[in-house]
Amino acid sequence: MSAIVIGASSGLGRALAGELAAQKHDLLLVASDPRDLEALAADLNLRHDVAVRTLALDLGREPDPGAAILAALDGLSAPDALLLPIGMSRDDDELSLDPAAIGQLLAINLHAPLAIAHALLPRLLESRGSVVLFGSIAAVRGRGRNVVYASAKRGLVSFYESLRQRYRPEELRVQLYQLGFLATNLTHGMRLPTAPAEPAVIARAVVKRLRGKSSLRYLPEKFELIALIVRMLPWFLYRRMKG
Ligand SMILES: NC(=O)c1ccc[n+]([C@@H]2O[C@H](COP(=O)([O-])OP(=O)(O)OC[C@H]3O[C@@H](n4cnc5c(N)ncnc54)[C@H](OP(=O)(O)O)[C@@H]3O)[C@@H](O)[C@H]2O)c1
Structure with a gap:
């Protein structure tokens, strides 16, 4: 049993790696900083006695990340889960970014998950595995902030639907967490309207459901109601909302 975590070096990805290692999954951990990855791998190997590989890739620039990941899997037990908690946002993503910055945000938040999932699909179908995508409440309704980030995250919802439409539940589990x-x-130093959840709590919930049914869920769960309210607000009120 092995799992691949893309964006494993910090935040939710790091918490997922810890939770998966505790459940005895061998791991391939991918992020851009090799030092963070190596330190995490050594720690997880020592604490949980699982095989942990690392792969440092800048997914803002990598045209074919899937090929590098497939090569790094050589010799590891067959992967049965691909988790993609990768993400990058910018404070100035307010309809003012230059094309290079737009390309980088799309590469990290949309191209990387799509390209990696496409490359690994044959392996995941062989193992009747799981693909786990991570969207954002920021993409529930378009607004003047997080413009490119939210566009990319909305793209993941379409990808989730495509995978579910194409494969039967017994062939592939597809899970999307908003x-x-x-x-x-990602939220460090921000003034937030509600207290942020601890990544370890979210990771526990995600790993517990890893072999469960395909589904789109909100975590923390209260955001399902918040998303519903935001979607239902009349346009003339929504337009006037700040932030
Ligand atoms: N935090 C929130 O409030 C929040 C809210 C809604 C949705 N989300 C989503 O939840 C997921 C986890 O986010 P998080 O808060 O845990 O973020 P985080 O702490 O910033 O971690 C992001 C991960 O992505 C990796 N990454 C970023 N750019 C990369 C690049 N160019 N190449 C390779 N790896 C890269 C980082 O590794 P390196 O540092 O090595 O590059 C890191 O491991 C993301 O999909 C995010 O969009 C987060």
């Missing part, structure tokens, strides 16, 4: 605020680098 996340509210978490206490991670």
